[in-house]
Amino acid sequence: MYLSREEEGIYQGEKGETLRRMMEILVALGDIYGAEKLVPVRSVQVAGVSYKNIGEAGLEWISDLEGQVAVPSILNPAGMDLCRWREMGITEQFALKQQETIEAYRKLGVTIDCTCTPYQIYDLASRGDHLAWSESSAVSYANSVIGARTNREGGPSALAAALVGKTALYGYHLDEFRRPTLLVEVDADLQGSDYGALGFLVGRIVKDGVPFFRLRAAPTVDELKALGASMAASGSVALYYVEDVTPTPPDWKAEERISIDRKEIDEVYAANPGEGADAVALGCPHCSEEELEKIAGLLKGKNVEKTLWVCTARKIAKAHPDLVRTIEESGARVFCDTCMVVSPATERFSKMMVNSGKALAYLPGLAKVKAGLGTMEECINVSLGRR
């Protein structure tokens, strides 16, 4: 891989041991994937935040690093609400380790916002920008809806990109890897969680491919968020297109096609019923302002009978104290910085009802908790003890 004189100097250790190793990570990945050179990134979203995932070894590694990030960098969700962890049922021991992890990132100059939806709170990406983002749904959104360019970075490679300000130019940074691999025609009217169900199906079929959707109507941005998140969890889709909605792909020809109808979408719900759920969680990916509004509207003046978590970014919750109040007056909790998928607090439940295809795909494996899928309205009805 070609390195400029300055990059070569960093690689040889002229700017210290941390940067040398960071550059070594970028070069090693560039060599593995056949990158021609490095490219500057506009922003970084760092994975490896939840102490549940990184453990003591990961925490030690991050704590040992020195220096400051070179570009705006923010974090993936943590294992708990950084302020209200006690209410989530998080142990003191875990909380301490989680806070240490956050402090280690703060020391490196990373902005302490822990969210899977950085695009909902900051201007970190525009069409054509090169990024180094980590969280699979954020990567999918950035590539597909924003039209920026990022691979799905692991914890160390994202941090390397943050400290160096560059990433290796391969994969989704290049047009040749951004061509659709199959056409998906959807012959159904879709709404809300239907997009999660659709993504759940399509992700399993296309795996790491690039689907091009032909839909009956244009989805909202929240629906696109749900579709991408779900495909990134049931498969490893990092880029998709929706005809006449998302930025358009480079020249391509549909060689393979599949079609999905209403019956197949309904089968996803039927195969994953909410019966027997002892908790309900919304906000995977993190709720937008519009979603909080909708949830507040459904809960206003009512009382929940089951645990109901609403997960969002701290900045969004802070900007809408009225919505948070309405939701919490029902007995539900609005938790920030975390979600049902990454928090160990989820593990005490036996079954969780969700409106997210991503949570449906991950809860059984990551938290050992069964999952049921329903619309947002159905989820809230279950929490209210109806049906």
Added chain:
Amino acid sequence: MEVKCHRVASGVGRGPALVTDQAISFLGNVNSETGIVVDPAHDLFGQSIAGKVLIFPGGKGSTVGSYVIYQLKKKGLAPAAMINLSSEPIVAVGAIISGIPLVDRVPEEILRTKNGRLVEVDADHEWVRISGGD
């Protein structure tokens, strides 16, 4: 025997060879507290990788494997160096963050090196030296 290689993670290391033609998933295959291969289905089951020059085709499995390598290094249980036919991101990143010399792009015959033979790896100058006749 001396062969050329490609630097993935810098440094020099030497130790007895520990060789397998199976890929290694550090998360799952290796106990991070002992450095011993604990997967009964793996070629190296029961062997310690600590202080060895670990020769294997490449890594596989979860990306958490990178942190397992780091943990081994912190406990003094990491390999002295690693040699792959073709490194993939998990082992590459693990070696780099841990400061373990790692090279790849070596001839496939290296997988026929006998266990215990002394191997020296100089990643910075991109060579591997294996003591003994063949």
